[in-house]
Amino acid sequence: MSKKPVRVAVTGAAGQIGYALLFRIASGEMLGKDQPVILQLLEIPDEKAQKALKGVMMELEDCAFPLLAGMEAHGSPETGFKDTDYALLVGARPRGPGMERADLLAANAQIFTAQGKALDKAASRDVKVLVVGNPANTNAYIAMKSAPSLKRENFTAMLRLDHNRALSQIAAKTGKPVASIKSLCVWGNHSPTMYADYRFATIDGKSVKDMINDQVWNKDVFLPTVGKRGAAIIEARGLSSAASAANAAIDHMRDWALGTKGEWVTMGVPSNGEYGIPKDVMFGFPVTTEGGQYKIVEGLPIDAFSQECINKTLAELQGEQDGVKHLL
Ligand code: NAD
Numbered sequence: 151m152s153k154k155p156v157r158v159a160v161t162g163a164a165g166q167i168g169y170a171l172l173f174r175i176a177s178g179e180m181l182g183k184d185q186p187v188i189l190q191l192l193e194i195p196d197e198k199a200q201k202a203l204k205g206v207m208m209e210l211e212d213c214a215f216p217l218l219a220g221m222e223a224h225g226s227p228e229t230g231f232k233d234t235d236y237a238l239l240v241g242a243r244p245r246g247p248g249m250e251r252a253d254l255l256a257a258n259a260q261i262f263t264a265q266g267k268a269l270d271k272a273a274s275r276d277v278k279v280l281v282v283g284n285p286a287n288t289n290a291y292i293a294m295k296s297a298p299s300l301k302r303e304n305f306t307a308m309l310r311l312d313h314n315r316a317l318s319q320i321a322a323k324t325g326k327p328v329a330s331i332k333s334l335c336v337w338g339n340h341s342p343t344m345y346a347d348y349r350f351a352t353i354d355g356k357s358v359k360d361m362i363n364d365q366v367w368n369k370d371v372f373l374p375t376v377g378k379r380g381a382a383i384i385e386a387r388g389l390s391s392a393a394s395a396a397n398a399a400i401d402h403m404r405d406w407a408l409g410t411k412g413e414w415v416t417m418g419v420p421s422n423g424e425y426g427i428p429k430d431v432m433f434g435f436p437v438t439t440e441g442g443q444y445k446i447v448e449g450l451p452i453d454a455f456s457q458e459c460i461n462k463t464l465a466e467l468q469g470e471q472d473g474v475k476h477l478l
């Protein structure tokens with residue numbers, strides 16, 4: 151094995167997404183079948199959580215993954231992010247009974263401020279950060295703002311689950327395979343205000359919009375189905391999505407690290423002003439990736455309906471940002 155191992159930190163490692171994620175990272179599905187990894191696993195210092203984490207590590211050990219070059223358990227981000235090359239920030243405070251959105255934002259602001267600072271201090275200067283824990287866009291924004299010595303473009307939020315959900319809905323509607331659908335994207339916040347957009351999508355070179363040709367379906371079926379899919383899964387499973395979220399995290403990091411060969415994917419990334427989105431807003435955009443860098447797809451026409459949808463999700467994100475401003 152010739153490649154040098156890279157360090158992959160995962161927070162919330164003993165949680166449900168962690169359980170669906172770690173084994174796939176260790177088997178090479180995220181960074182390639184020739185890339186050894188050292189897992190830096192973070193949980194809250196609580197005895198029960200650390201004990202559960204030990205159990206997960208015993209199972210990882212029992213898989214005898216050839217690419218798993220090391221494993222560490224941590225209870226604090228300062229030690230957990232040392233020299234980290236890839237950080238998947240999954241652990242977050244879930245919404246409890248009677249908790250308002252503002253309380254959730256404040257609780258998570260504390261977690262992501264501390265983690266941003268720790269990454270700033272300890273991680274590799276090229277660390278690629280993916281925030282999964284909700285509210286994902288705003289948590290990523292907080293971490294980015296708390297890490298001034300790292301490049302802002304190295305902080306991203308997960309919109310890939312929404313992207314994948316949209317792909318499956320379009321595949322079902324058109325009766326075409328998921329893999330044949332190109333150039334789909336999801337704009338904005340990972341929340342029901344997101345705008346899943348198939349205006350530019352094609353299947354075998356043909357326009358998906360023309361194939362579907364039904365704006366009522368777009369507005370009344372497609373957008374609410376994709377936007378409220380997280381809630382529908384919680385309702386059905388009694389727990390939030392985990393395997394599909396872990397899968398989307400793998401897709402996001404793999405494509406960022408290894409490239410999309412010109413294909414579009416959706417990533418939540420800090421805006422540089424593209425499409426009128428103010429600088430630094432952590433927004434879902436269509437991107438392509440190459441050589442470990444992503445590039446926002448620019449110059450797409452935005453019609454009146456799309457602009458209205460984009461304005462709505464932007465307003466929500468700016469409201470979230472305003473709600474945590476005093477904590478940064
Ligand atoms: P979970 O409750 O099963 O696990 C979360 C784990 O994180 C717990 O083990 C907890 O102890 C740990 N944790 C909490 N705070 C931590 C901290 N400061 N440092 C380290 N670990 C910490 O939850 P889950 O189902 O794995 O979901 C995790 C998060 O992902 C939730 O916020 C959920 O809403 C979010 N989520 C996001 C998406 C997305 O598409 N962006 C999709 C699904 C779930």
Ligand code: LMR
Binds near residue numbers: 381
């Ligand atoms: C999801 O999209 O499945 C998660 O973000 C869970 C949620 O709260 O919607």
